[in-house]
Amino acid sequence: MLWRNMICSLFMKRVILFLMTRMMSASELRRYLLALFMLGGILLCYLFWNQPSTPGMGASSYTNNNAQKVYIPYLTKSDLRWSWECEGQRCVRKEVGKDDRHTSLATCSMLCGSTQLWPQPTGPVTLGSRSVVFNHQQFQLDTMVSEPARSFIMYSFAAFNSNVVNLVQNVDYTKSKSDIRKFVVKISVFDAKVVRLLLTTDESYKLVVRPNEDNDLVAMITAQNVFGARHALESLSQLIWWAEFENGGMLKTLRGASVQDAPKFPYRGLMVDTARNFMPVDNLKRVLVGMAANKLNVFHWHVSDSQSFPLELPNVPQLAKYGSYRPDLVYTVEQVKELVEFANLRGIRVVIEVDMPAHAGNGWTWGPSEGLGDLAVCVNLQPWSLYCGEPPCGQLNPDNPNVYDVLEKIFKDLLEMTGESEIFHMGGDEVNLECWAQYRNRNNTSSYVDLNEVWGNFTKEALKRLEKANGGKRPKHVVVWSSNLTKRPYSVKYFDKNSIVVQSWGGSEWTETPELVAGGYNVIISHVDAWYLDCGYGRWREHGEAACDPYRTWQTVYRHQPWNSDVYYRKQVLGGEACLWTEQVDEKSLDTRLWPRAAAFAERVWSDPPVDRSSMSINEDVYTRLSTHRDRLISRGLAAEALWPQWCSQNPGMCL
Numbered sequence: 096m097l098w099r100n101m102i103c104s105l106f107m108k109r110v111i112l113f114l115m116t117r118m119m120s121a122s123e124l125r126r127y128l129l130a131l132f133m134l135g136g137i138l139l140c141y142l143f144w145n146q147p148s149t150p151g152m153g154a155s156s157y158t159n160n161n162a163q164k165v166y167i168p169y170l171t172k173s174d175l176r177w178s179w180e181c182e183g184q185r186c187v188r189k190e191v192g193k194d195d196r197h198t199s200l201a202t203c204s205m206l207c208g209s210t211q212l213w214p215q216p217t218g219p220v221t222l223g224s225r226s227v228v229f230n231h232q233q234f235q236l237d238t239m240v241s242e243p244a245r246s247f248i249m250y251s252f253a254a255f256n257s258n259v260v261n262l263v264q265n266v267d268y269t270k271s272k273s274d275i276r277k278f279v280v281k282i283s284v285f286d287a288k289v290v291r292l293l294l295t296t297d298e299s300y301k302l303v304v305r306p307n308e309d310n311d312l313v314a315m316i317t318a319q320n321v322f323g324a325r326h327a328l329e330s331l332s333q334l335i336w337w338a339e340f341e342n343g344g345m346l347k348t349l350r351g352a353s354v355q356d357a358p359k360f361p362y363r364g365l366m367v368d369t370a371r372n373f374m375p376v377d378n379l380k381r382v383l384v385g386m387a388a389n390k391l392n393v394f395h396w397h398v399s400d401s402q403s404f405p406l407e408l409p410n411v412p413q414l415a416k417y418g419s420y421r422p423d424l425v426y427t428v429e430q431v432k433e434l435v436e437f438a439n440l441r442g443i444r445v446v447i448e449v450d451m452p453a454h455a456g457n458g459w460t461w462g463p464s465e466g467l468g469d470l471a472v473c474v475n476l477q478p479w480s481l482y483c484g485e486p487p488c489g490q491l492n493p494d495n496p497n498v499y500d501v502l503e504k505i506f507k508d509l510l511e512m513t514g515e516s517e518i519f520h521m522g523g524d525e526v527n528l529e530c531w532a533q534y535r536n537r538n539n540t541s542s543y544v545d546l547n548e549v550w551g552n553f554t555k556e557a558l559k560r561l562e563k564a565n566g567g568k569r570p571k572h573v574v575v576w577s578s579n580l581t582k583r584p585y586s587v588k589y590f591d592k593n594s595i596v597v598q599s600w601g602g603s604e605w606t607e608t609p610e611l612v613a614g615g616y617n618v619i620i621s622h623v624d625a626w627y628l629d630c631g632y633g634r635w636r637e638h639g640e641a642a643c644d645p646y647r648t649w650q651t652v653y654r655h656q657p658w659n660s661d662v663y664y665r666k667q668v669l670g671g672e673a674c675l676w677t678e679q680v681d682e683k684s685l686d687t688r689l690w691p692r693a694a695a696f697a698e699r700v701w702s703d704p705p706v707d708r709s710s711m712s713i714n715e716d717v718y719t720r721l722s723t724h725r726d727r728l729i730s731r732g733l734a735a736e737a738l739w740p741q742w743c744s745q746n747p748g749m750c751l
């Protein structure tokens with residue numbers, strides 16, 4: 096098997112041009128081809144002699160920051176049965192003899208036809224066919240960027256480094272011989288002042304990896320700002336893998352690569368509900384780590400609901416005091432601020448939603464005892480099915496002027512805690528008019544008015560208070576859930592299309608989204624039948640419908656492309672958001688509910704790959720890359736669910 100001991104490649108560059116749906120301009124293409132041609136000319140036949148593997152090093156343990164990590168014992172060569180060979184752009188599992196060269200699946204996958212990047216870049220990608228071994232101590236950051244971008248970059252680089260270190264399976268590996276002298280990561284950003292994300296922030300980046308004459312490997316990152324640079328570091332980390340058969344295990348990366356990338360949509364959200372079940376803040380950090388790995392950029396935090404109010408607010412401490420499940424099951428101001436920072440440094444903004452006027456009950460019961468009257472009505476009222484969609488009921492009292500004073504304080508606190516004033520989420524879903532009607536009857540207030548108008552008036556006053564809390568001006572984009580109020584005739588009366596964004600969560604076949612777009616509204620799409628990740632776990636109560644069965648598979652999530660038909664004006668679709676309501680989720684199953692399906696969603700909103708609408712089939716490459724990406728998420732400490740039997744990972748293309 097001598098031939099397998101060397102790789103002789105006349106054309107040093109294997110070229111993969113991903114034109115995706117957008118074509119490169121002719122001049123760009125010419126530039127690329129020219130660059131490739133020159134590289135090809137310089138590089139001649141190259142012989143790569145396989146170093147014999149060092150004999151087994153025995154079981155090893157190694158601790159890094161990720162203290163819980165369990166390292167697998169190093170396998171000796173004679174233990175190994177499988178090796179992978181690239182045949183026709185697919186890795187084929189082969190049984191090997193004692194003295195044969197072993198190529199791991201990871202190594203084969205990285206060098207065989209697919210980018211292994213997730214989400215798939217939207218610009219041209221060129222990957223070299225050769226790889227080098229190195230260790231993470233060889234990393235060197237090289238950047239001239241000034242503050243405040245500089246600190247951001249330092250942090251991003253540290254996060255990148257720890258993602259790479261998490262791949263390491265063998266304590267002693269830094270002693271092994273490296274193919275390069277240093278691994279220099281050179282970062283330049285155009286605008287060093289931008290360190291907060293806006294919808295208009297340019298998240299594009301360019302990443303070029305190539306060796307220099309000193310035998311350093313140089314990864315050159317250029318971006319408009321730190322957010323693009325961070326994405327580039329994420330992509331770079333995805334071009335690095337653990338090669339278990341190499342000298343007893345080494346990090347490996349491509350010797351040459353070039354990636355140009357930019358997202359298709361500026362708003363790429365993930366919503367998590369912490370009101371139905373409380374989840375300690377570290378779990379939310381893990382959500383953010385997963386989001387960063389998928390280049391998602393908005394963490395929509397549905398913090399409160401009728402069940403509980405677990406958020407400490409400095410100006411209204413009563414809400415958490417009365418509304419948390421237990422005094423210690425609250426998010427403190429400090430924790431929220433830290434989470435916001437943690438998110439921002441990962442290219443993610445945090446939008447906290449205190450839902451209203453519906454989905455508010457527990458936490459709002461202290462009005463009478465403080466002389467403020469009923470702030471919420473129907474709280475825990477039975478039979479619940481008459482007054483709300485799920486127990487327990489509760490809705491803010493639109494007739495009590497004190498409610499608006501409380502709202503203004505909440506808005507002030509939220510704006511202050513998140514520092515987020517471009518996007519503000521006002522909730523606004525599932526108002527039950529029957530709840531208000533019965534309360535008004537009891538209080539001898541006329542309920543013979545159109546209660547939608549009462550709701551509309553509530554919203555108008557709440558918006559006014561939001562403006563007051565925000566220094567007299569409305570946040571640029573105020574998001575509300577779609578509802579009867581975002582439909583005609585109410586929508587035109589209560590929602591200014593220049594500032595209101597509607598999060599459209601109805602069924603994908605409904606006329607809701609196209610009507611909103613036609614009405615001039617910007618929308619964020621969260622179609623319940625595609626992007627609700629909580630569905631499919633059966634009923635958690637005896638009465639009422641099963642909560643939104645069936646389960647949305649990752650393929651369902653991935654295939655959903657709700658902006659292809661004529662009625663959608665792409666520029667009014669700010670993006671999409673996958674939602675996880677947590678009636679049947681807490682921190683024990685959070686990761687598996689989210690991943691890898693939220694990753695499938697992320698590729699839809701970052702890359703928006705074409706969908707074959709007749710067959711609705713998904714390419715083999717997507718399965719292969721997602722399988723690799725799932726392992727990557729695991730390496731970062733996320734309990735991502737298995738996609739399929741491991742045999743299918745080991746035998747790419749054989750399970751479709």
Ligand SMILES: *[C@@H]1O[C@H](CO)[C@@H](O)[C@H](O)[C@H]1NC(C)=O
Nearest residue numbers: 534535536537538539540541
């Ligand atoms: C409503 O009207 C009835 C009959 O006039 C009266 O007995 C009752 O006290 C009123 N309720 C309230 C809350 O004002």
Ligand SMILES: *[C@@H]1O[C@H](CO)[C@@H](O)[C@H](O)[C@H]1NC(C)=O
Nearest residue numbers: 468469492494495538539540
């Ligand atoms: C009943 O309605 C009146 C008039 O709208 C209002 O002043 C009063 O606060 C309401 N009662 C309660 C308990 O909200």
Ligand SMILES: *[C@@H]1O[C@H](CO)[C@@H](O)[C@H](O)[C@H]1NC(C)=O
Nearest residue numbers: 544545546547548549551552
């Ligand atoms: C809504 O507010 C307007 C203006 O304040 C008022 O005229 C109208 O009666 C209110 N509608 C309802 C149903 O309360």
Ligand SMILES: *[C@@H]1O[C@H](CO)[C@@H](O)[C@H](O)[C@H]1NC(C)=O
Nearest residue numbers: 524525526527528578579580
């Ligand atoms: C919306 O309005 C329609 C028509 O008035 C009504 O049948 C429906 O129940 C309302 N939807 C909700 C969620 O209240």
